[in-house]
Amino acid sequence: MTQHRNFYIGGAWVAPRDGRDCPVHDPSTEEVVTTISLGGQADTDAAVAAAQAAFLDWSQRPVADRLALFGRIAAAYEARSDDMARAISTEMGAPIDWARGPQVGAGAAHIRDAAAALEACVFEAPLGGTPGTLIRREPVGVCALITPWNWPMNQITLKVLPALAAGCTMVLKPSEVAPLSALVFAEIMDEAGTPPGVFNMLNGDGAGVGTQLSAHPGIDMVSFTGSSRAGRAISRAAAETLKRVALELGGKGANIIFDDAPDRAIQMGARRCFNNTGQSCNAPTRMLVSRARYDSAVEIAVQAAETTSVGPASEPGRHIGPLVSAAQWDKVQGLIETGIAEGARLVAGGPGRPEGLNRGWFARPTVFADVTNDMTIAREEIFGPVLSIIAYDDEDDAIRIANDTPYGLTNYVQTEDPARLRRVGRALRSGMVEMNAKGFGPGFPFGGMKQSGHGREGGAFGLEEFLEVKAISGWPAG
Known part of the structure; x- marks a missing residue:
């Protein structure tokens, strides 16, 4: 050693x-x-x-x-x-x-x-x-x-x-x-x-x-x-x-999926949440979906979680690795348990290690549906592969939910309506707003507002x- x-x-x-x-x-x-x-x-x-x-x-x-x-x-x-x-x-x-x-x-x-x-x-x-x-x-x-x-x-x-x-x-x-x-x-x-x-x-x-x-x-x-x-x-x-x-x-980024966004935006949003085993301050951990599209969005997110492989860091491939430490693993497990106790609907993943991984601080890619913005899993930064899906009524409601957080690092918007992109991009209270998965240019300012x-x-x-x-x-x- x-x-x-x-x-x-x-x-x-x-x-x-x-x-x-x-x-x-x-x-x-x-x-x-x-x-x-x-x-x-x-x-x-x-x-x-x-x-x-x-x-x-x-x-x-x-x-x-x-x-x-x-x-x-x-x-x-x-x-x-x-x-x-x-x-x-x-x-x-x-x-x-x-x-x-x-x-x-x-x-x-x-x-x-x-x-x-x-x-x-x-x-x-x-x-x-x-x-x-x-x-x-x-x-x-x-x-x-x-x-x-x-x-x-x-x-x-x-x-x-x-x-x-x-x-x-x-x-x-x-x-x-x-x-x-x-x-x-x-x-x-x-x-x-x-x-x-x-x-x-x-x-x-x-x-x-x-x-x-x-x-x-x-x-x-x-x-x-x-x-x-x-x-x-x-x-x-x-x-x-x-x-x-x-x-x-920290951050608790909202990813607003409008009805005209393609299904792949939902899939990409879930995978972005799980990338780096969810250990990114700018992860889109709250997915906001209209009630009309809610059930299909949950199904797509579940499929994304279930097809996200988990494995050792030393192995090549497009899987996610473990959480960084025993303390982080305990924190993530506790917050998953809290989500269940507070009434969120667990639709993928959940507590414990993925099947076949009995050693190492591995977590299961997890999706909660029927989350309300006052639940602990919607308020606290989990820093693990855990996605919360929240329903909204209309554009103003989506903006209200997205901004109803002590954090203000990164928010995400998915829509093909240019006027809506301008309105929502201006209204979100965060240091960064990523729209339609378009990356930021070289030398862009990384940072946030509020906490x-x-x-x-x-x-x-x-x-x-x-x-x-x-x-x-x-x-x-x-």
Whole structure:
């Protein structure tokens, strides 16, 4: 069994100063695959000090230097893509083909998008109509980047690359549940020749290193992706030093199926819910269907669930893998039981493991019908392969139900009526609205409203999160 106890601080792999062991499990087998160290206060202080020491030099580097580093990172990332896919598959249960495709591919795309945003950014320009006044965009400072386990490279690259582009230095704390991909990423940053102290990586849990970074006086900004509960805790810890906080939190996306949408929209919506074993904050977990079409939609969703294969992450194919941990499995099972107890009609899946899988944290693709929007399974983020189907009366009712949630990350609309697309797209209270399965363009702003957080990631929008605006008067002409 390989050990991965060291941290990447100041451009070197260093032994923990105040660490304690933490096992890492393969969720397909429940076996321990390695042991990492969870850092303590001394490790946090060392990582922050390294980032502080590197800030002045890196913040003054010209754009050409930063772009050159981006090119080296992209090349190293591509060269290590198979290592990265295997790490993600092992640590969080993504089937290997899914890990090689969307999981690793998301990181590569964000590296490209961040480079494009850096190249296009105007860091210094005169204020229009005001001679002698200069506007500068400068890095916010030393950043704590706290990332989740469900889309490891998606979230790490969405934070690290724009922070680098802005001229910030940073301490990355990946999820202790799935740290292997972050270790590979730290090796990539080292191979690419990132200047010492600009990028630091420290393992730890939320209560330990996560809280220490959030409250640390040497940290200027915290960018966090995870649960709304953890986001509130980070905000409280950061409030004492009034540092900037960017939060990408949970979701409970509504997928509105209008009567003119094709049957395949229902099937695709169900499969989107089950993708990544339901462990995506932007999953369309509430399917809203008109009463006239309700029964047929339930049948289609049931068929989608029953034809979704479940299997070990190491096997190739288009199946879904396990949930990430025993704790996550227990949570999902409890919420399925709650749905049954509150009167939702279980039409596919249900509690327990799929047939033939007696070991590993596998869950059955599950569909509930006759769900009302006040039920727990319609209110809480389950983070498992569980779809709730809700009936609506008309367009206004569908919008009301979709917006009746504490979350506001992503909603979905399926209709062939252009006027309806415009009306509903404007009316939905979420940071993103995907219509008719049309993907967003490169560099689009990812983020939400309400308890889904604040701030945006991706492209120029993500770069802006790491910049401060400075006004200077009396700037000499020329």
